[in-house]
Structure formats: C-alpha cells, structure tokens
Amino acid sequence: MDSTPRGAAVTAAGFGVKGPRGWAFRDLDVTAEPGALIAAQGPSGSGRTCLVLALTGRMKSAAGTAEVGGAALPKHMAAVRSFTALAHVPGVAELDPALTVGEHLRERALLHGRFGASLRTLLKPRRERRARARALVDGALTASGLDPAALPKGVRTAVRDLERLEALRLSVALALIGGPRLLAVDDTDLKLSDDERAAAWALLRSLARAGTTVLAVCGEPPADTAGVVLVRTGRAAPDADAPGDGGHDEEGAADALAEAGRA
Template identity: 50%
Template sequence: MGDLTEGAAVTAEALGLRGPRGWVYRGVALEAEPGTLAVLAGPAGSGRTSLLLTLGGRMKPGEGHAAIAGLRLPQQAAAVRRLAALGPVPGVNDLEGTLTVAEHLRERRLLHFSRRTPRRSVDQVLGLTGLAADGLPGGLGTPVRTLDPLQALRLSTALALLGRPRLLCVDDAEERLSAEDREAAWILLRAVADSGTTVLATALDAPDHADVTVRLESADAHA
C-alpha cells in the first residue's frame, strides 16, 4: 500500500496484573507478528483495557513476561511508549469537543515536530483512516463535538498515526457504533495493520478481520 511502517512484534507469556480487588487479568499469552491486527476480546470487567495499556507500556504487570519489538516490559516501558501510540482510549485521551478537527491535527503535529520523531503528513493519515474533509459538514473546521462515533474513531486514529508508531493501541473499538459502522471500524483498523503498523484493539468479540485473538474471562474467573 506504500508508506509502510515497520510494525512491532508483540509477545506475552503468563502475563498477569493483580489489583486491590484481585486479579485484573491473568495467564495471558500472545504472539503477534509485525503488521498484525490483534484483538483482546472479553466482556466488561475482563481486564481488556488494562491489558491493552500494559502492552502499550502504560501499566506495570504483576507477573509474567511481555516484549514489544524486543523491548521487555516492564523494564523498558519508557522505550515502548516511544514506539506505541494510543488511539482512542475512553477516559485516557478523549478528544476535546470544543476544538475543530484541524486544531486537533495541528496540535498533534506540533507535538511530534517538537520531539523530532518521524511522522506522516496530515494528508497521509486522513487518507489512511478515511476521514475525508469533504465528508464533514464544516470540512476540517468541523467542531469535534459534532462528529459521529465513527468519525471520532477515525480522527483519534489519525492523530495517533501522525507520529508513525510501530504499535497502535485502540480501546473499545466498537463503542457506540451501529452494526454497519462496526464493520467500517474494523476495516479501518485492518487497513492500518496492512500499512505495516501492528494494531492491538479491545472489543467484546473478535471480528473476522483479526489475525490474532486473545480471549479474556471476567474477573470472577480469576478468583
């Protein structure tokens, strides 16, 4: 597809995290090659968000081993954070509704410029995520609060991809989406993986588009 990014391999063995109320997740095994769409599937309370943030270098596991592009977790979590980007993660990096699409893109682009990291152009990320300016009521000047859930997913993903990450982490990829839009969301994430970036996404159930699925149980199963 061109503009290929070298994705990060993701591995985990017997990975677990224990919280104040018991195990959040436990015994997780995962092996995903670069450019894979891997889905962490399970019901609410199964620890899927915590596992996603762990593999993105944002949470410290309590047991087991994991590595992202050969970088061990949690020992090299800071290095993992430099190559892994968070797409939409509700409650962690929500879009600012008062800003426009263009303002969000400008802010994120300036952030990556200041860090002198490799980056994609705005046109590249909009093309990859299918966020067409002519499909928005006010073009790129559209306020984010007026976007529908699928458009918001496309924007959050585009923002994450500006820094050309090797790993993209997306939480609750299907949240608030209709059946038709859920299919469009998975096609979007499949396209990102096909471009070379490894994608980790959480969902209630894994779609047919997934290359690898980790099925998580409810917290009661770890008691």
Template identity: 45%
Template sequence: MPPAAGPDARGLAVETAGLSLRGPRGWVYRDARLAVPANALAALAGPAGSGRTSLLLTLGGRMRPTEGTATVGDRTLPAQARAVRRLTALGAVAGVNDLEPALTVGEHVGEALALHEGVLGRWRNRRARVRDALDRAGLDADPRTRAGDLAPDEAQLLGAALALIGRPGVLLLDDVDAGLPFDLQERLWERLRAIAASGVTVIASCHDPAPAGDLARIARLPGPHPERTPR
C-alpha cells in the same frame, strides 16, 4: 487481500508470557495471551471488567504488570517500559487521552504535528499534512468538523490518525465497537486491517470480535475475576 506493508514498515511483533495485573480488588487481568506478528491486526475481546483497557496500557508501557512479561519488537516489559512507550501509541482512550469535543479535526491534527515535530510542524504545508494524516487512517471528514460531532467510528479513526503521526510500531485502540451497529463495526475492522497493512501492528479491544471476521487475530480475556465482583 490487503496490500503488503511498504519498505518503510515499522510494525512490531507483540507477544506475552503469563502477563497479569492484580489490583486492590483482585486480578484486573490474568495470564493474558497474545502472539501478534508484525503488521497484523489483533482483536482483544472481553466483556466489561475483563481488563481490556488496562492490558492495552500495559502493552504500551504505561501500566506495570504484577506478573509475567511481554515483548514489543526486541524490547521487554516491564523492564524496558520507557523504550516501549516510544515504540507504541494510543488512540483515543477514555480517561487517558480523550479527544477535546470543542476542537476541530484539523486542530487536533495540528496539535499532534506540533507535538511530534515542533511548532513549525503545525503550520508547514498544514492543509496537505492534515489531509495526509486523515487519509492514512481512512477518515473521510471535513477538517472543520468538531470532534464532538463525529460518529463513534469516525472518532476512533481520528484517534488513530493522531497516534500514527508519531509513526509507532504498534497502534493500540480501545473499545472500537462501542456505540456501533454490526455493519459499521465490520467497516471499521476493514479500515483497521488496511491501517495494519500500511506498516503498523494494530491491537484493538472490543466486546464482540465477530464483526472482525477473518480480518483479525482474536485474543479473548475472561470476565472479571470473582474477587473483583462488587460487594
């Protein structure tokens, strides 16, 4: 059993009611249903085109739904999207906040420290602070490694480490099983459960939730709405 969240835990409960998003070609996702307690791990599962990424962006206050509402802690979407953006953080999401392949792991962390704490945050006890950030996410990588040389699971954990520097209440991760065999997916889900137990709610999208086993609450999105089928 994972350790309980500490006294400084900031994990927030997330719940949706009729949450839906319609685009020019039909429904991106429709009536998405989640009920995730604080400090829990949730697997948001669905096939390609089911709207997983868009739903994560909605829950992070970065995309406005067409219908329905969601609550993140005591804040409501879409009305309080700005406040929700301050309470949530995205891991590395393709096309949104990709890792820079040419930068090292340590350089990525240094940039994140500077962003959240000012330029002095980049340099103050830099080596120890970089290691602390990586340890919280469970990333055992040399800070001198370039992001482009990381394995897919390591890249996911680096994205999580960067997001956690801001101490969010909800961590949102996308396509966590992409490019990974079953056994590495299982290990990644175990690591994500440990992150949640440290005091943050984790919602991670995936194609297949089976490797998560009993570690995560499962929320499933159906395949693309017929109106979105390519002509």
C-alpha cells in the same frame, strides 16, 4: 508519515496486571507477528483497557513476561512507549469535544514536531518542517479514511458534532501522525451499527496490511477472524475462587486504571 512502517511483534506469557483489590487480568498469552491485527475481546470491566496500557508501556504488569518490538516489559516501558500510540482510550487518550478537527490535528502535529522529531528534522528550515507536518497529517488522514471535506463544517467541525465512526477515525489519524509500530485502539466497536463496525474493522485491517501492528479492544471480534490474533480477557485463573486472587476482578481493573491515571 512513513509509507513503510515497521510493525512491532508482540509476545506475552502468563501476563497479568493487578490492582490493590485484585487482578485486572491474569495468565494471558499472546503471540503476534509484526503487522498483525490483534483483537482483545471481553466484556466491560474484564481488564481489556489494562491490557492495552500494559502492552504499550503505560501500565506496569504484575505477572508473567512480555516483549513488544524486541523490548521487554515491564523493564523497558519507556522504550515501548516511544514507538506505540493510543487511540480512543477513555481517561487516557481522548478527544476534546470542544475542539475542532483542525485544532486536534494541528496540536498533534505541533507536539510531534517538537517532541517526536529527530534533531536533523528540527534543524531544517521552517518551510521544510511545515511541509513535513502537512505531509504527516495528510498521510494520517488518508490512512484513517477520514475526509475533512466531507464533514459538516470541514476541519472546523467540532468533535462533539462527529458521528461515532468519524470520531474513531480522527482518533486513529491523530495516533498515526507519530508513525507508531504498534497502534492500540480501545472500545473499537462501542455504539457502532453493524455497517459501522464492519467499516471500523476494515480500517484496522488496512493499517495492519500496511505494516503497523494493531491491538484493538472489542466486545465482539470481527465477523471474519481469518488472520486475526484473538485474545480473550477476563479468563478465570485456577485459583479464581480465592477472594481478590482470581483471573479477573472488575474492582482490580478499576483500581489499576485509577493508578495509571494518577501516574
């Protein structure tokens, strides 16, 4: 993994995503420098996941403007997808509970080697490519704070046997293998104890300090919000009382996610 990743700046103004039955979120503004930690706060159903998918080029926006890493959305969604990564997004980027930690890591390294590597890398001898893949995995594990040796069965530990924080670290490690400029993490604090939540935010802060821009969905922002770009989803728009045209609609968010899953 690149030891000096280039984070992606994120800007959005009046940004919104709409489903067939209403807005998932609307009139949202974001300004974040490269290497920032962005905390997207809101209750379940407030469009948090839709925001993550829209800002990583995986869901088309319906209002406002946005730019990620110099690429405008929704015009350059493919370009944004190429340098962003998702961690733990239910229904989109999930761990397979039946697979082991080692199987997940090998699969992701293989996919990156085939589809994410440059032509120069692909033309190198197999031994060099394998060594590079191992280095990428080791770097991602170190950055995520996941030590396979500390797991009950090492890399043979099944995902279903991981603690919630360990699973989050694995999801982050898998996303980091591709060296993204923007890492988006959904449900960051879901089902975590206070100590685990603090550890999760410490992890995300460390990634941001190392240069990767981090967008983290949460129910509650970190206790220490110094330096954190705080974005709240589910805010009401001026015409929020109009049926199907408010600033936030749980049905709209659900519809938008369903459409993304079918795309």
